[in-house]
Amino acid sequence: MPFTTREIELPDPVTRVAAADAALREPADADIGEKMVLNMGPSHPATHGVLRLILELDGEIITKATPDIGFLHRGDEKIAENMQYNQFVPYTDRLDYLAPLSNNVAYALAVEKLMAWEIPPRGKAIRTICCETSRISSHLMGLGAMALDLGAMTVFLYTFTEREKLYDLFELLTGARFTTSYTRVGGQIRDLPEHFIPQLKKFLDDFGPSLDECDKLLTRNRIFVDRTKDIGVISKERAIAYALSGPNLRGSGIEHDLRHKHPYLDYDNYDFDVVIGSAGDCYDRYLVRIEEMRQSVRILRQVIDKLPGGPINVADWKNMTPPKSRVMTKMEELIHHFIVVTEGLDAPPGEIYFAAENPKGELGFYINSRGGGVPYRLKIRAPSFVNLSILPELLPGCMVSDVPAVLGSLDFVMGECDR
Amino acid sequence: MDFAFVVTSLLKIVGILVVILTMVSYAVYAERRVSAFIQDRLGPNRVGPAGLFQPIADMFKLLLKEDFTPRSANTFYYWLAPCLAVMPAIITIAVVPFGSTLFGVPMVIADVNVGILFVFAIASLGVYGIVIGGWASNSKYPFLGGIRSSAQMLSYELSLGLAVIPVFLLVGNLRLTSVVRYQIEHGWFIAPFVGDWTNPWKWLLAIPMIISFLVFMIAIFAETNRLPFDLPEAEQELAGGYNIEYSSMKFALYFLGEYAAMITGSAVIVTLFLGGWHFPGIPDGSHGWIFGLINIAVFFAKVAALIFIFMWVRWTLPRFRYDQLMRLGWLFFFEIALVNIFLVAAILPYTSRL
Numbered sequence: 001m002p003f004t005t006r007e008i009e010l011p012d013p014v015t016r017v018a019a020a021d022a023a024l025r026e027p028a029d030a031d032i033g034e035k036m037v038l039n040m041g042p043s044h045p046a047t048h049g050v051l052r053l054i055l056e057l058d059g060e061i062i063t064k065a066t067p068d069i070g071f072l073h074r075g076d077e078k079i080a081e082n083m084q085y086n087q088f089v090p091y092t093d094r095l096d097y098l099a100p101l102s103n104n105v106a107y108a109l110a111v112e113k114l115m116a117w118e119i120p121p122r123g124k125a126i127r128t129i130c131c132e133t134s135r136i137s138s139h140l141m142g143l144g145a146m147a148l149d150l151g152a153m154t155v156f157l158y159t160f161t162e163r164e165k166l167y168d169l170f171e172l173l174t175g176a177r178f179t180t181s182y183t184r185v186g187g188q189i190r191d192l193p194e195h196f197i198p199q200l201k202k203f204l205d206d207f208g209p210s211l212d213e214c215d216k217l218l219t220r221n222r223i224f225v226d227r228t229k230d231i232g233v234i235s236k237e238r239a240i241a242y243a244l245s246g247p248n249l250r251g252s253g254i255e256h257d258l259r260h261k262h263p264y265l266d267y268d269n270y271d272f273d274v275v276i277g278s279a280g281d282c283y284d285r286y287l288v289r290i291e292e293m294r295q296s297v298r299i300l301r302q303v304i305d306k307l308p309g310g311p312i313n314v315a316d317w318k319n320m321t322p323p324k325s326r327v328m329t330k331m332e333e334l335i336h337h338f339i340v341v342t343e344g345l346d347a348p349p350g351e352i353y354f355a356a357e358n359p360k361g362e363l364g365f366y367i368n369s370r371g372g373g374v375p376y377r378l379k380i381r382a383p384s385f386v387n388l389s390i391l392p393e394l395l396p397g398c399m400v401s402d403v404p405a406v407l408g409s410l411d412f413v414m415g416e417c418d419r
Numbered sequence: 420m421d422f423a424f425v426v427t428s429l430l431k432i433v434g435i436l437v438v439i440l441t442m443v444s445y446a447v448y449a450e451r452r453v454s455a456f457i458q459d460r461l462g463p464n465r466v467g468p469a470g471l472f473q474p475i476a477d478m479f480k481l482l483l484k485e486d487f488t489p490r491s492a493n494t495f496y497y498w499l500a501p502c503l504a505v506m507p508a509i510i511t512i513a514v515v516p517f518g519s520t521l522f523g524v525p526m527v528i529a530d531v532n533v534g535i536l537f538v539f540a541i542a543s544l545g546v547y548g549i550v551i552g553g554w555a556s557n558s559k560y561p562f563l564g565g566i567r568s569s570a571q572m573l574s575y576e577l578s579l580g581l582a583v584i585p586v587f588l589l590v591g592n593l594r595l596t597s598v599v600r601y602q603i604e605h606g607w608f609i610a611p612f613v614g615d616w617t618n619p620w621k622w623l624l625a626i627p628m629i630i631s632f633l634v635f636m637i638a639i640f641a642e643t644n645r646l647p648f649d650l651p652e653a654e655q656e657l658a659g660g661y662n663i664e665y666s667s668m669k670f671a672l673y674f675l676g677e678y679a680a681m682i683t684g685s686a687v688i689v690t691l692f693l694g695g696w697h698f699p700g701i702p703d704g705s706h707g708w709i710f711g712l713i714n715i716a717v718f719f720a721k722v723a724a725l726i727f728i729f730m731w732v733r734w735t736l737p738r739f740r741y742d743q744l745m746r747l748g749w750l751f752f753f754e755i756a757l758v759n760i761f762l763v764a765a766i767l768p769y770t771s772r773l
Contacts, residue, residue: 151738
């Protein structure tokens with residue numbers, strides 16, 4: 001038998017994984033009847049939606065893990081080919097549905113890159129607020145769900161309470177709590193409401209202590225540390241080889257953050273640290289998320305301080321709809337509005353790729369345009385999809401109890417993975 | 420065996436059964452309220468005043484559910500397992516003294532001279548309910564839950580047994596009423612300030628007793644499958660574990676078993692370490708029936724306080740992995756309990772009947 005309890009105690013998890021891998025290549029007929037195939041998901045509390053894992057177990061030790069995805073496939077990329085650029089915005093809400101605002105922003109920025117537009121400073125600042133608040137909300141959920149999967153339900157509800165406050169803010173900003181559809185190509189649907197900034201400030205003031213509370217409940221909790229440390233170790237090389245991104249990549253100790261490396265919006269004006277881990281285990285990924293939330297708070301405070309005035313949308317009147325007040329009163333504007341709405345943008349032919357640092361990782365949009373208001377092909381690089389690809393390598397050698405820890409620390413969303 | 424004995428015993432059995440079953444359903448309610456309190460929620464507050472009729476509604480809900488038996492299950496064991504889970508927890512309470520005397524009748528159903536052995540012998544049967552239920556369901560997650568349960572039992576049962584030995588080294592016999600009697604005379608085991616607090620030996624002896632208490636308490640957590648050790652259930656890993664395939668009253672029996680085990684576990688802890696029904700300054704039942712009633716109330720108040728701690732811990736801590744639990748049981752608590760016995764044995768000769 002290649003797998004015994006002795007192997008659980010091998011000091012180095014990387015060797016454990018390697019040994020498990022090597023054992024998989026042995027002929028299977030030697031131990032037929034010894035292994036149990038366990039189907040985890042698509043409806044299982046720990047799989048965060050509809051991920052299905054086919055686990056081959058020896059006792060409780062996993063010898064082989066095959067993820068099966070696609071239960072939430074809606075064909076978003078194909079759908080995009082049949083509609084104008086602005087019509088696709090609501091579909092981006094449903095990619096990573098835990099951070100719809102930052103998906104909106106990433107998509108809008110991608111199309112704007114195709115249009116070679118640069119939105120005014122106030123628009124950028126508002127988008128930065130969108131990105132960072134949704135980063136906090138997404139990480140809160142990731143953190144809470146990870147704690148829940150390890151049995152600490154109370155932390156989950158604490159983070160949910162905080163997230164609820166953020167959703168109130170989103171509601172104030174966009175009119176919707178969950179499916180925000182806030183951005184349009186070339187700007188936002190509306191400016192910040194009157195009470196938004198004071199409320200955001202209040203949230204930021206209250207958020208620090210609440211986060212510290214969750215931090216205290218978990219970070220030095222012996223059971224939590226035992227359950228996450230040295231579990232699901234991703235080395236630097238493997239992280240790069242599997243093209244991980246976001247906190248999962250930084251947890252392995254690679255200093256790569258698109259906000260830093262390829263600053264978009266006006267991230268280069270703000271002062272923040274790129275948080276990295278050292279060992280690349282579940283615990284490090286958890287710590288990276290906690291600290292990233294603090295950094296987001298830091299960014300948000302700077303944005304509030306420097307918030308510029310002025311317009312929020314691009315002033316390209318060939319492609320943007322005119323102000324509503326004028327559409328209703330002037331004939332020319334009404335005709336123009338009609339043309340823009342029915343024909344869409346006048347996008348130039350060409351291809352672009354734009355990636356934004358989303359809470360889950362690098363969300364990229366590749367757009368192939370042949371001119372006109374509809375993309376010829378739109379490809380979404382979904383971070384969850386890429387991050388999940390490491391599972392077959394990560395899980396062998398772990399125990400069934402480690403699966404929730406690993407899945408929770410990878411923090412994926414199936415809506416984005418299956419798209 | 421005279422007639423009066425039979426009648427009073429029957430009355431006590433019926434009484435304690437009614438009390439325990441009510442306590443179980445209200446423990447579920449309390450659990451939901453306490454968890455809500457800890458998590459900044461409201462909890463069930465719709466049915467009746469402050470949601471107090473919620474347990475009754477829950478009971479009807481479970482009674483009216485379809486009682487489904489999977490075709491591939493082994494029917495006999497599938498039906499037997501929930502009973503096995505609930506019976507031991509309720510039987511155990513028989514030897515625990517829950518009061519002094521009421522109208523001259525001792526408030527314990529069976530004052531047997533092997534008290535604690537009886538508790539261990541019966542209480543450890545509870546794990547069969549889980550193991551057999553997991554196996555008989557003929558399904559993979561329950562099966563894993565059952566396996567985990569037996570592994571878990573092996574790791575805590577030993578420290579559970581060893582942790583109480585210091586108590587009986589002091590008391591000198593295994594009868595649970597004697598343990599209470601001893602604590603009334605010499606003060607509670609873990610509270611040296613109660614009673615003769617000037618005796619330094621008592622303070623010295625309290626150290627191993629507190630260690631004993633902690634080990635025993637943690638082992639009871641494991642015995643009752645409560646959260647830091649709820650591995651057989653492990654909702655997020657095994658999606659409910661051993662009770663996945665159960666529905667309706669069979670599922671309710673498992674639930675009942677868990678809470679009944681928690682109540683009897685608390686009752687045993689109270690008896691062994693917290694002075695049973697005794698409270699300083701309150702005389703026993705021979706001074707009037709009102710004191711007899713107060714003694715019973717004190718006992719259940721202590722049990723309720725312990726149950727609150729059980730819930731508090733459940734909603735604060737994450738869950739162990741099962742190899743970690745085994746390591747903890749075998750490499751940590753086992754040694755501590757063992758050394759503790761020697762410690763007490765070493766102190767005992769010098770205490771000169773304290």
